[in-house]
Amino acid sequence: MAFVQDAPKDSFRLGMLIYDTRYRSITIQVVVLILFLLFLSWLVNNTAQNLAAKGRTFDFGFLWMRAGYDINQRLVDYTNDSTHMRAAFIGLLNTLLAAFVGCIIATILGVVIGVLRLSKNWIVSRLMTVYVEIFRNVPVLLWILLAATILSETTPQPRDFRQTPEMEQAGEEPKASMLFGIIAVTNRGTVIPEPKFCIGKPQAECDADPNEGGLGVIDLGIFKVSLNLLALLVVFGGSIFVNSRITKQANATQEATGIRPVTWWKSLAVLIIPSAILLWALGLHFVVPELKGFNFVGGISVLHSFTALTLALALYTAAFIAEIVRAGIMAISRGQSEAAAALGLRPGRTMSLVILPQALRVIIPPLISQYLNLTKNTSLAIAVSYMDLRGTLGGITLNQTGKELECMLLMMGIYLTISLIISALMNLFNRAVKLKER
Amino acid sequence: MKKSVFLGTLSAAALFAGIAGAGTLEDVKARGVLNCGVNVGLTGFGAPDANGNYQGFDVALCKAVAAAVLGDASKVKYAPTTGETRFTALASGEVDVLIRNSTWTFSRDVDLKFDFVGVNYYDGQGFMVKKDLGVSSAKELDGATVCIQTGTTTELNLADFFKANNLTYTPVTVADDSEGQRQYLAGACDAYTTDASGLAASRATMPDADNHIILPEIISKEPLGPLVRHGDNVWGDVVRWTFFALVAAEEYGVNKANIEEVASTTTNPEVKRLLGTEGDLGAMLGLDKEWAKRAIAANGNYGEIFEANIGSATPIKLARGLNALWTQGGLQYAPPFR
DSSP, X not given: OOOOXXXXXXXXXXXXXXXXXXXXXXXXHHHHHHHHHHHHHHHHHHHHHHHHHXXXXXXXXXXXXXXXXXXXXXXXXXXXXXXXHHHXXXXXXXXXXXXXXXXXHHHHHHHHHHHHHTOSOHHHHHHHHHHHHHHHTSOHHHHHHHHHHHHHHHSOOGGGGOXXXXXXXXXXXXXXXXXXXXXXXXXXXXXXXXXXXXXSSOHHHHHHSSSOOTTOEEEOSSSEEEHHXXXXXXXXXXXXXXXXXXXXXXXXXXXXXXXXXXXHHHHHHHHHHHHHHHHHHTTOEEEOOEEETTEEESSEEEEHHHXXXXXXXXXXXXXXXXXXXXXXXXXXXXXXXXXXXXXXXXXXXXXXXXXXXXHHHHHHHXXXXXXXXXXXXXXXXXXXXXXXXXXXXXXXXXXXXOOHHHHHHHHHHHHHHHHHHHHHXXXXXXXXXXXXXX | OHXXXXXXXXXXXXXXXXXXXXXXXXXXXXXXXXXXXXXXXXXXXXXXXXXXXXXXXXXXXXXXXXXXXXXXXXXXXXXXXXXXXXXXXXXXXXXXXXXXXXXXXXXXXXXXXXXXXXXXXXXXXXXXXXXXXXXXXXXXXXXXXXXXXTTSHHHHHHHHHHHHTTOOEEEEEESSHHHHHHHHHHTSSSEEEEEHHHHHHHHHHSTTGGGEEEOSOOOSOEEEXXXXXXXXXXXXXXXXXXXXXXXXXXXXXXXXXXXHHHHHHOOOHHHHHHHTSSSOHHHHHTSOXXXXXHHHHHHOOHHHXXXXXXXXXXXXXXXXXXXXXXXXXXXXXXXXXX
């Protein structure tokens, strides 16, 4: 037996902070931290001094002042009497809308293209390669501008839809007509029929009322919640719950007897009939847009600025998502699809039941960053006159109030928050689908 | 020891950053070139010509200031600015003076800490529509889609005008004049609104200028003028009095062609003081005696600059109107040179 004697402990000397490996790393970290804090304080100090030199103050009071300008796309109530805060909120909602719709379209397109790029069909896979290479190698701003230009230059002006009495006499048709008689595609936007509700009143009376009708709305102060929509959500949620019970029952029967009972008509009935009855009871009808004066009135106008921005961002990001999906699928060993084939699964079922669920583990983390990219890229909206957060808070409000620093910091904070929220949600989803190690 | 040097450098840097901006006149003289903020492109006011040289009504004032301060009208570096970037460019010191058809308002003068040194063009906001729209008054624009440049006073005027007349409209906010024109010509908006002078300038560049009309309503006061940073009064005086020298020159009949002759023969003491043959107004400004003479000789007097760039002989065809001299019923008026 041998005893190891501890080396006699030296008393601590200052030099050990540098020469002793036990302390060196801590020393370096502390020095770096101090330098970083000094740099930070210099930045803040410099800014404060410059603001003071210019006689400018740093405060956010302007957010509660009257904005005074109008915004063309408003998801919630806004007039030019609203505050700058409200205008920023409108912009934020527009940003979120574009990002949300863009992410959904990009995901669907990306998955389809990524899978098709692996297709054994030579033409299909080459076409998808061409798509990916074209879209991801041209700056997204150019795609946005291209989409906006195509939309506004190839579509007719609202007045081209008009048929004047003289034209009628001459037997001429207007230059443009509505799709299916209900959708008007003009060079400003696509006007689609607007759903309206009506209970116990003649329909014309409900249509004249600018409000939604039906059950009405609850005003939450910041925004209004449609009770009609809420009722529909509740009923549809109930339907989904009942449907899941039906499926569960069918699964149990299948486990017990080996025969799966036919449930599709039950599911269909449960999902559709209650909602349909509710909508009928609420007096749902659609107001078809009509050309009055300079523009179409009635109906919902989906501005081309929104369509162009969302579409271009989705097409661009889809190219990246396609590559991520392809990489995810290729990461799954061939043995998995061979095993699935041996069990008798058809190729389509193999993809959806065996390959994609496993590929998700590889796909989700890079997918998060694509979602973040898309969301941040919505700030290019001003190029096509879409009033997003950058257009309202970082554009008009900044210019009218001259509060550059405040607006920029606020905007950065908001984008950071949105990104972190998306990131957190996707990380939760990732945790749910990742490989469970038991 | 090292740390204190570091801290000293830091505070010196902070101080330096703090005081940069004062003493623009010395900066310009030392640099030998004037940084002038102009429009990205508004024909007649500030736009590059076929050779890429900036020309226009506002640009001429940049040249006059450069001639007065540096003795050479060509020593100007033009910084093209949009409605959104112009004030940041001036506040940050990127440009020495902003002469970019910018409206003098209370909040820009007081809150944004700028000084408007004069009004070189009295303007108002108007609307342009296509002739075949059949509109003859802005009050008939109910429900119209209106293109508007972001970062301008016109945004607020537009909202106020439609509100006051109980009309509705859809704004299409564009980043600059060229995008506004594109959208307007493509029919994405029924009307295009900006300062009436800007509309005239835009119309002049359109291939079918005759098919567009500017509606009679002028819905706002838009006094456009050069501006400098607040607090640098010496530099503000230089720009202000250079502009007034051009106006005074028109009033006293001094123009580009006769300036040498007038300088040697005039008996009018005011003209003598203006042209530096008597008194020493230049030294009071921190310039030499002949500062105003050079400024006038660069592009001519105010009237000559107006006629050469935006007057009735140009495609823009603006009448003098409010911008005539006070002696001819207009508002242009230079205080006495004494």
